[in-house]
Amino acid sequence: MVNQKITCIILLVLSTLAILACLVINFEAWIVYAVAIFGIPTWILSLGLLTMAKPKPEDVEERVKEPFTGY
Amino acid sequence: MNLMAEILIQVIIAFLAGSLLLGLHRKVMARVQKRPGPPIVQQLIHSLKFFFKETAFPKTVSKVFYIGIVFILALIWVVGVIVGPVAKDSLLILFGVYAVYKIVEHNSGSSSGSPYGKLSCVRAVLSAATELPLFAAIVFVYMVTGTMNIGEIITYQSVHGPLIYSIPLAALMFFMLILTKSPYSPFAITKDKVLISGFETEHFGFLRGFMLFSEAIAWYVLLWVFLTIFFGPLNAVGYLIGMIVISFVTGFINATTPLLSPNHSVMTQITIGAICFAGTALMIFTGVVA
Numbered sequence: 037m038v039n040q041k042i043t044c045i046i047l048l049v050l051s052t053l054a055i056l057a058c059l060v061i062n063f064e065a066w067i068v069y070a071v072a073i074f075g076i077p078t079w080i081l082s083l084g085l086l087t088m089a090k091p092k093p094e095d096v097e098e099r100v101k102e103p104f105t106g107y
Numbered sequence: 108m109n110l111m112a113e114i115l116i117q118v119i120i121a122f123l124a125g126s127l128l129l130g131l132h133r134k135v136m137a138r139v140q141k142r143p144g145p146p147i148v149q150q151l152i153h154s155l156k157f158f159f160k161e162t163a164f165p166k167t168v169s170k171v172f173y174i175g176i177v178f179i180l181a182l183i184w185v186v187g188v189i190v191g192p193v194a195k196d197s198l199l200i201l202f203g204v205y206a207v208y209k210i211v212e213h214n215s216g217s218s219s220g221s222p223y224g225k226l227s228c229v230r231a232v233l234s235a236a237t238e239l240p241l242f243a244a245i246v247f248v249y250m251v252t253g254t255m256n257i258g259e260i261i262t263y264q265s266v267h268g269p270l271i272y273s274i275p276l277a278a279l280m281f282f283m284l285i286l287t288k289s290p291y292s293p294f295a296i297t298k299d300k301v302l303i304s305g306f307e308t309e310h311f312g313f314l315r316g317f318m319l320f321s322e323a324i325a326w327y328v329l330l331w332v333f334l335t336i337f338f339g340p341l342n343a344v345g346y347l348i349g350m351i352v353i354s355f356v357t358g359f360i361n362a363t364t365p366l367l368s369p370n371h372s373v374m375t376q377i378t379i380g381a382i383c384f385a386g387t388a389l390m391i392f393t394g395v396v397a
């Protein structure tokens with residue numbers, strides 16, 4: 037979980053910097069497209085993984101089993 | 108304007124407009140069924156609310172695949188926004204985006220390990236077999252205009268008038284595709300209620316919010332493409348009215364039509380698609396369409 041948090045923070049910072057760089061500097065179109073295509077989803081994914089609420093330690097086992105009503 | 112700024116603005120517009128249009132769609136369905144229904148902004152609020160909801164990753168999922176597929180869903184529709192409203196580039200790329208979208212539906216269902224997701228993933232293959240031919244309506248756009256470039260198609264229509272008048276059956280094919288992708292559609296076999304939420308069943312919490320974000324953009328892009336390639340050069344008000352009307356019409360159809368079984372859904376789509384395809388081809392080859 038700690039590793040996931042660190043990875044998310046790194047990805048969030050990198051994608052933010054890449055998007056900001058494209059906003060400030062006029063790169064070639066293909067570079068801007070590449071940054072937008074990978075940067076925007078990465079920014080949302082890393083932000084979401086940081087903002088999402090985590091289950092309480094005593095509830096974790098129940099939560100990871102709970103969705104599989106069919107099994 | 109700076110290219111990245113334009114992309115960001117278009118993505119935000121697509122998300123906000125798409126969410127509100129899907130909210131309107133839901134409201135129309137509720138009113139037709141004599142229910143008050145949720146507020147129009149509910150879809151938008153849901154998308155944002157889920158980012159803060161408790162999220163756990165089920166034991167049997169393939170974690171990288173399970174998260175990665177949601178990332179790819181967002182990625183392809185960002186491509187859709189860039190190719191459509193931003194760059195007005197080739198329709199063929201959008202066809203490719205839609206093809207990958209069907210693969211994402213398939214893989215999203217299989218990544219969860221849930222039986223509902225797996226059944227939906229099988230149905231995604233069935234629906235792809237009919238939805239991709241419906242998207243092939245763009246072939247007729249090419250045959251009439253001589254180009255796949257959206258910008259050039261707009262220019263063509265500004266001279267010769269909207270394509271809806273010359274190839275209406277091709278427009279009907281594309282409308283069938285939009286109807287299929289609308290929520291609670293009679294052809295939405297991948298999200299049949301017997302499969303709970305189909306391929307999305309086991310994606311909950313933040314991941315569901317991320318999926319709702321992508322689906323709002325997908326709805327906006329599909330409506331934008333339909334209005335652009337069949338209704339000629341439109342200004343912002345024209346797009347707004349067109350998108351509201353289509354959301355209203357699809358909402359009305361979906362509220363009054365039961366969900367078809369997978370075989371009936373596929374046969375109906377293929378039949379309508381084949382009639383429209385043959386009709387448009389006949390119109391073009393007999394010289395009805397100049």
